[in-house]
Amino acid sequence: MLSFLLRRLVLSAVVISAISVITFGLSHVAIDPASGIAGDSATPQDIALIRVQYGFDRPLPAQYLSYVGQVLQGDLGRSYLTRQPVADMIASRVGVTATLAGLSILFALALSVPLGVLAALRPGSGVDRLALTIAVTGQAIPNFWAGLLLILLFGVTLGWLPISGSGTWAHFVLPTITLGSFATPALMRLVRAGMIEVLEADYIRTARAMGLSERAILFRFALRPAILPVISLTAVQLGFMLGGSVVVESVFALQGLGYLAWQSMTRADMPVIQAIVLMISLIYVVLMLLADAINAALDPRIRAAA
Amino acid sequence: MFRPTRHMLLAAALALPLALPAGLQAGPADNSLTIAMGEELPGFDGYISTSRDGVVMTRHLFDMLIYRNPETFDYEPLLATEWRRIDDLTWEFDLREGVVFHNGDAFTAEDVVWTLNTYADPATGARSQAAVSWIDRVEAVDELTVRVISKEPFPAALEFIAGSLPIHPADYAQSVGLDGFAQAPVGTGPYKLGEVRGGDFTLLRNEAYFEGGGKGTPAIDRIDVRLIPDTATRIAEIIGGSVDWTWNVPADQIPQLDRLPNVTAELGTTMRIAMILLDSVGRANENSPLADVRVRQAINHAIDREGIVAALVGGSGEVINVPCYPLQFGCDTGAGVAYEFNPDGARALLAEAGHADGITLKMGSFRDRSRAEAIQANLAAVGITLEIEMLQARASFSSWREGQIDMWYGDWGSFSIADTSASMGNFFDGGANDGARDEEVTALLAEAARIVDEDARLAAYSEAIRRATEAAYWVPMHTIVMGYAYRPGLNFAAPVDEVPRFFLASWE
Numbered sequence: 001m002l003s004f005l006l007r008r009l010v011l012s013a014v015v016i017s018a019i020s021v022i023t024f025g026l027s028h029v030a031i032d033p034a035s036g037i038a039g040d041s042a043t044p045q046d047i048a049l050i051r052v053q054y055g056f057d058r059p060l061p062a063q064y065l066s067y068v069g070q071v072l073q074g075d076l077g078r079s080y081l082t083r084q085p086v087a088d089m090i091a092s093r094v095g096v097t098a099t100l101a102g103l104s105i106l107f108a109l110a111l112s113v114p115l116g117v118l119a120a121l122r123p124g125s126g127v128d129r130l131a132l133t134i135a136v137t138g139q140a141i142p143n144f145w146a147g148l149l150l151i152l153l154f155g156v157t158l159g160w161l162p163i164s165g166s167g168t169w170a171h172f173v174l175p176t177i178t179l180g181s182f183a184t185p186a187l188m189r190l191v192r193a194g195m196i197e198v199l200e201a202d203y204i205r206t207a208r209a210m211g212l213s214e215r216a217i218l219f220r221f222a223l224r225p226a227i228l229p230v231i232s233l234t235a236v237q238l239g240f241m242l243g244g245s246v247v248v249e250s251v252f253a254l255q256g257l258g259y260l261a262w263q264s265m266t267r268a269d270m271p272v273i274q275a276i277v278l279m280i281s282l283i284y285v286v287l288m289l290l291a292d293a294i295n296a297a298l299d300p301r302i303r304a305a306a
Numbered sequence: 307m308f309r310p311t312r313h314m315l316l317a318a319a320l321a322l323p324l325a326l327p328a329g330l331q332a333g334p335a336d337n338s339l340t341i342a343m344g345e346e347l348p349g350f351d352g353y354i355s356t357s358r359d360g361v362v363m364t365r366h367l368f369d370m371l372i373y374r375n376p377e378t379f380d381y382e383p384l385l386a387t388e389w390r391r392i393d394d395l396t397w398e399f400d401l402r403e404g405v406v407f408h409n410g411d412a413f414t415a416e417d418v419v420w421t422l423n424t425y426a427d428p429a430t431g432a433r434s435q436a437a438v439s440w441i442d443r444v445e446a447v448d449e450l451t452v453r454v455i456s457k458e459p460f461p462a463a464l465e466f467i468a469g470s471l472p473i474h475p476a477d478y479a480q481s482v483g484l485d486g487f488a489q490a491p492v493g494t495g496p497y498k499l500g501e502v503r504g505g506d507f508t509l510l511r512n513e514a515y516f517e518g519g520g521k522g523t524p525a526i527d528r529i530d531v532r533l534i535p536d537t538a539t540r541i542a543e544i545i546g547g548s549v550d551w552t553w554n555v556p557a558d559q560i561p562q563l564d565r566l567p568n569v570t571a572e573l574g575t576t577m578r579i580a581m582i583l584l585d586s587v588g589r590a591n592e593n594s595p596l597a598d599v600r601v602r603q604a605i606n607h608a609i610d611r612e613g614i615v616a617a618l619v620g621g622s623g624e625v626i627n628v629p630c631y632p633l634q635f636g637c638d639t640g641a642g643v644a645y646e647f648n649p650d651g652a653r654a655l656l657a658e659a660g661h662a663d664g665i666t667l668k669m670g671s672f673r674d675r676s677r678a679e680a681i682q683a684n685l686a687a688v689g690i691t692l693e694i695e696m697l698q699a700r701a702s703f704s705s706w707r708e709g710q711i712d713m714w715y716g717d718w719g720s721f722s723i724a725d726t727s728a729s730m731g732n733f734f735d736g737g738a739n740d741g742a743r744d745e746e747v748t749a750l751l752a753e754a755a756r757i758v759d760e761d762a763r764l765a766a767y768s769e770a771i772r773r774a775t776e777a778a779y780w781v782p783m784h785t786i787v788m789g790y791a792y793r794p795g796l797n798f799a800a801p802v803d804e805v806p807r808f809f810l811a812s813w814e
Contacts, residue, residue, distance in 0.1 A: 032704070032708050035704060035707060035708060035738070046428075046435075047738070079348075081348040082348040082349055082488075083348075083349075083354075083484075083485055083488075084485070092504070093504075144536075148538055148539075148542070151539065151542045152542065155542060155546050156542050156545050156546045159546065159547075162548070163539065163542050163543050163546050163548065164532075164534050164536075164539050164542075164543060165506070165532065165534075166504075250535050250536050251536045251538075251539055252539065253532070253533060253534040253535060253536070253539060255346075255504040255505050255506075255533065259535065262535065263345075263346050263535065265698060265701075266345075266698040266699065266700065266701075267698075267700050268698075268700050268701045268704060
């Protein structure tokens with residue numbers, strides 16, 4: 001188990017380094033950082049001066065190394081535009097995004113587990129088809145479109161829920177549905193597939209033969225093994241929630257990390273973009289690592305295979 | 307090609323006879339106004355936060371020395387009661403007595419001297435150096451008299467003093483530092499900053515605001531500013547009734563919104579001009595076909611500007627033939643060469659230049675894809691293949707400034723300054739904006755920005771415009787219209803300079 005975890009840790013470190021190289025490279029190719037700092041009314045002389053002052057004239061690998069050195073010391077740099085430390089900007093927004101991502105994944109689980117179980121009990125039935133329809137629709141509708149449809153119905157026409165902002169819990173209802181419905185389909189299909197497989201297993205037949213109630217079979221013996229793979233997928237989906245929040249937060253005017261990323265992109269505020277991409281990747285990698293570890297702890301075959 | 311957009315979705319929804327909620331009516335009931343803006347401000351320092359939304363907030367929190375009336379375009383007293391020219395370099399201002407900052411500090415000459423001298427120093431990092439770099443120094447004559455001395459004769463001085471130079475309280479600003487000031491600003495303006503919640507914040511009426519200034523006395527008690535980046539969401543909020551005012555509403559939404567009983571929607575004329583800059587100096591491509599004046603003229607002839615304005619700009623948008631906004635001082639519309647829509651002529655010019663087989667160019671743009679695609683179609687008809695690169699505003703402008711594209715279809719608001727030095731002067735200065743690098747035009751504009759005699763200035767601008775349009779360095783396109791949507795019963799006048807003034811607004 002220990003060597004499995006170590007291998008995974010090393011792999012994660014490699015992934016994070018690769019991501020940091022890519023984001024650093026891309027952000028220096030996309031825009032000249034010196035002209036980004038100098039602003040729109042700067043002369044070429046101003047820009048040349050800034051290039052030297054900030055060390056942008058050095059070779060890229062050297063710049064990358066000093067960037068990594070800073071990041072490792074917890075210094076994510078300062079925003080080109082607000083001059084605030086990027087770490088502070090991220091810290092003040094992470095709460096909204098965490099709330100949204102957490103609520104969305106709970107919503108997705110609350111919807112996908114019962115639906116998946118119901119669909120598995122009667123494959124090919126009306127319930128199964130309904131679940132499939134929900135899955136396909138949820139996956140096919142882009143976030144911003146779904147968000148606007150919900151806004152039109154519940155915010156504008158019915159007037160039941162606030163349209164945008166983050167003042168009260170009611171403000172999180174529509175964004176949670178929007179973002180959560182994107183994660184629902186994959187989770188539900190996995191629950192369904194897992195349940196079908198388990199329900200056909202020999203020990204379930206034995207349980208039935210022993211005269212256990214259908215309810216006990218379902219909840220005490222079938223659901224637990226069937227739901228194992230869902231745990232790791234939930235971790236992956238939580239990562240997607242963080243990425244999806246870029247669009248959803250902008251549509252619903254929630255001022256979280258995703259919105260900060262979007263705003264920074266429109267302003268070419270590279271240090272902020274770089275830090276957010278790095279942070280979300282880091283969270284993603286940690287979640288994957290966690291999921292792998294849980295799976296490995298629960299299933300010896302995975303440990304052996306790795 | 308038909309591509310359903312989010313705006314079309316809203317348009318479809320608007321077309322239905324919706325059972326609308328009555329609206330919250332909080333605005334008129336408690337004399338407050340909720341406005342939705344699209345852009346988060348980097349802070350409240352008007353010298354750093356120079357985006358359009360930042361300029362709007364600066365005018366509410368702070369005062370300049372003088373005020374330019376948005377209707378008459380006359381200068382009126384504000385923090386200064388009288389002003390006079392002492393010599394070619396020097397303006398003297400008599401300051402208003404008894405003005406206090408939001409924190410209770412008295413306003414004196416010392417505040418003007420400190421603010422302007424500090425931000426005129428390039429090391430302070432004012433974002434728009436054009437607004438301050440002309441200042442040599444500012445001196446106090448006595449407690450309530452200051453002199454602003456420019457490095458060279460600078461005819462547009464009053465424009466910048468009235469438009470871009472808010473006065474900060476010297477003692478407070480020094481005690482909190484630049485970054486602290488941007489987060490907790492103190493001014494003399496008609497509104498002071500209340501609560502800040504992330505990108506949302508509240509402006510409260512300054513009960514101690516002085517009387518007799520050009521801004522008058524504010525009527526609305528409280529302005530709640532909400533940050534809603536998505537245009538469709540802003541429109542939904544105004545229909546839903548929890549936002550009283552918003553802007554940047556797409557032109558095609560205006561008629562439908564205006565039909566709703568609880569929304570007034572209109573398109574306002576602005577000073578903003580749209581244009582296509584041509585990289586004639588060959589920054590993006592050493593062997594650029596745009597180096598040939600005939601190719602540039604062909605592009606001018608190939609684009610159906612009347613058609614684009616009628617179909618895709620709307621409202622009071624107008625075709626322009628000059629590289630400046632026609633109401634700016636020095637923008638002599640008669641001096642420019644106007645290129646009429648003539649695809650045959652364009653093809654002939656291209657053939658003459660040796661490009662009968664066609665050429666391929668890359669154009670960057672940001673505001674409106676449909677307009678960029680109309681240009682693409684126009685140019686395709688004469689044998690020019692146009693690759694379009696749509697980016698966000700700032701990234702798009704950067705790709706032009708860094709010489710990565712042959713053409714840039716952008717627009718320019720001249721910092722709301724009614725002088726040609728702020729439009730043409732910004733793009734033919736030999737700097738990163740300048741894709742023409744015509745030394746004669748640059749010299750003419752530099753001269754026009756320096757001389758004080760108005761007739762001589764006009765003559766220099768006219769000559770610069772004639773040369774620049776003959777050489778077809780730009781395709782001057784059209785003025786931009788701004789879409790506003792607000793609650794009926796709000797007295798609001800759409801301003802030509804794109805700076806809404808809520809201190810002039812009131813509920814009926």
